[in-house]
Amino acid sequence: MITARILIRPKEGILDAQGKTVEYALPGLGFTGIEHVRVGRIVELKAENADRLDELCEKLLANPLIEDYEIEIV
Amino acid sequence: MIWGVLQFPGSCDERDAQHALELAGGETRLVWHEETDLSGIDGIVVPGGFSYGDYLRVGAIASFAPAMNAVADFAAAGGPVLGICNGFQVLCEAGLLPGALLTNEGTRFICRQGDLITGDAESPWLSELAPGTSISIPFKHQTGRYFAPPEMLDAVESNNQVAFRYAPGQNPNGSLNDIAGVTNEAGNVLGLMPHPEHAVEAFTGSTDGLRLFRGPAGVAV
Numbered sequence: 001m002i003t004a005r006i007l008i009r010p011k012e013g014i015l016d017a018q019g020k021t022v023e024y025a026l027p028g029l030g031f032t033g034i035e036h037v038r039v040g041r042i043v044e045l046k047a048e049n050a051d052r053l054d055e056l057c058e059k060l061l062a063n064p065l066i067e068d069y070e071i072e073i074v
Numbered sequence: 075m076i077w078g079v080l081q082f083p084g085s086c087d088e089r090d091a092q093h094a095l096e097l098a099g100g101e102t103r104l105v106w107h108e109e110t111d112l113s114g115i116d117g118i119v120v121p122g123g124f125s126y127g128d129y130l131r132v133g134a135i136a137s138f139a140p141a142m143n144a145v146a147d148f149a150a151a152g153g154p155v156l157g158i159c160n161g162f163q164v165l166c167e168a169g170l171l172p173g174a175l176l177t178n179e180g181t182r183f184i185c186r187q188g189d190l191i192t193g194d195a196e197s198p199w200l201s202e203l204a205p206g207t208s209i210s211i212p213f214k215h216q217t218g219r220y221f222a223p224p225e226m227l228d229a230v231e232s233n234n235q236v237a238f239r240y241a242p243g244q245n246p247n248g249s250l251n252d253i254a255g256v257t258n259e260a261g262n263v264l265g266l267m268p269h270p271e272h273a274v275e276a277f278t279g280s281t282d283g284l285r286l287f288r289g290p291a292g293v294a295v
Contacts, residue, residue: 010176014221015248017177060138063131063167065174066221 001046004053005072008062009040040067075291078105078115080145080161082136087122087158087271094271095119098287107139117154117290118145120161122214122269132175132217133163142168154198154290155263159215162255162265171256171265172230173222179248183216187279188244190254190268193236197261198290200237209238209282211273213246218267220249220256230256237264 010016018039026034043061047053053071062069077095081088081104092102105112107125112118125136136142142164149155149170157165165171178184192200192207203209222230227250230236238255245252247267255266270283 014176015179015219017179017181017219021181060134061130063134063174065223065226066176 001048002050003044003046003074004050005074006043006045006053006057006061007040007070007072008043008057008067009038009069011066011068014066075100075116076114077102077117077119078112079103079119079121080105080107080141081121082107082123082125082139082164084125084127085121085123085160087160087269090269090271091119091121091158094274094283094287097274098284099291100287105141107136107141110140110144112144112148115148115153118148118156119271120145120155120157120164120265121271122159122161125160125164128160128217131167133160133165133167136160136164137167137169146170149258149263152260152262156199156286157263157265158269158271159218159267162267163217165263165265170263171258172226172235173220173253173256175217175267176219176221177217178215178219178246181216184218184246185214186212186246188213188246188268189241190238190266191241193238193255194234195237195257195261195264196234197237197257197264198292199257199264199286201289201292202285203289208241209270209273209285210280211283212269213267214269214272215247215267218249219247220251220253220267222250227251233259235259235261238266238268
């Protein structure tokens with residue numbers, strides 16, 4: 001079995017409302033000099049092989065219209 | 075007409091949809107998400123709610139439920155399908171409608187009455203609503219920002235697939251081109267974020283939603 005870590009995030013250029021909300025909250029906590037916060041998600045899974053992981057991402061784990069994904073075999 | 079109203083784990087507006095369809099003069103039955111037989115059904119409503127807890131991405135898991143495969147066949151055969159709120163998200167995820175819905179620009183859940191302007195789309199659902207007609211129905215969602223990549227958006231506009239836009243100044247979520255609802259190319263599938271099924275009784279302030287639910291009966295059967 002392989003272990004894959006799939007990183008999914010909003011495509012560049014699409015307003016990431018969650019990321020913006022986090023970003024706007026930072027000064028209140030004393031964090032300055034941080035910008036372009038983007039919030040995505042990580043899916044970890046075990047698979048017999050990596051053959052169909054791209055298809056899995058395209059069909060389910062990510063929506064290619066609005067999200068990019070990267071597959072990392074760990 | 076006999077209407078099927080889909081029910082996923084986490085749906086919550088299916089009873090209101092049934093009530094609206096019955097007021098509009100039809101019979102209804104709930105279609106559980108594992109069902110695949112839609113025989114005898116003349117139209118489908120995919121209702122609002124939080125199917126499968128909105129896990130992964132709104133509408134993503136519901137889009138390949140067994141019942142949705144049947145709905146895809148039903149839609150391909152020209153049957154009228156209406157997706158409301160989460161139902162709109164599901165139809166987009168299933169590829170039955172163009173585009174995707176993103177978290178509202180302000181991230182907040184919005185819940186208020188608002189106005190929509192009917193677009194140029196040709197659809198059985200719009201048989202009582204000429205282009206430019208204004209309706210007042212509730213806006214109630216957190217993931218309602220309509221998005222489509224530039225080429226897809228151009229196609230939606232040039233094919234006259236916009237069913238509704240938010241009235242000027244009322245876009246609550248940052249939707250591109252103020253789009254509140256779209257149809258497929260054929261027009262028989264329509265999805266919108268606001269809630270016509272919550273605007274069918276005078277005591278709630280508007281009965282404009284009925285004009286949508288009466289639409290297909292005025293065209294077919």
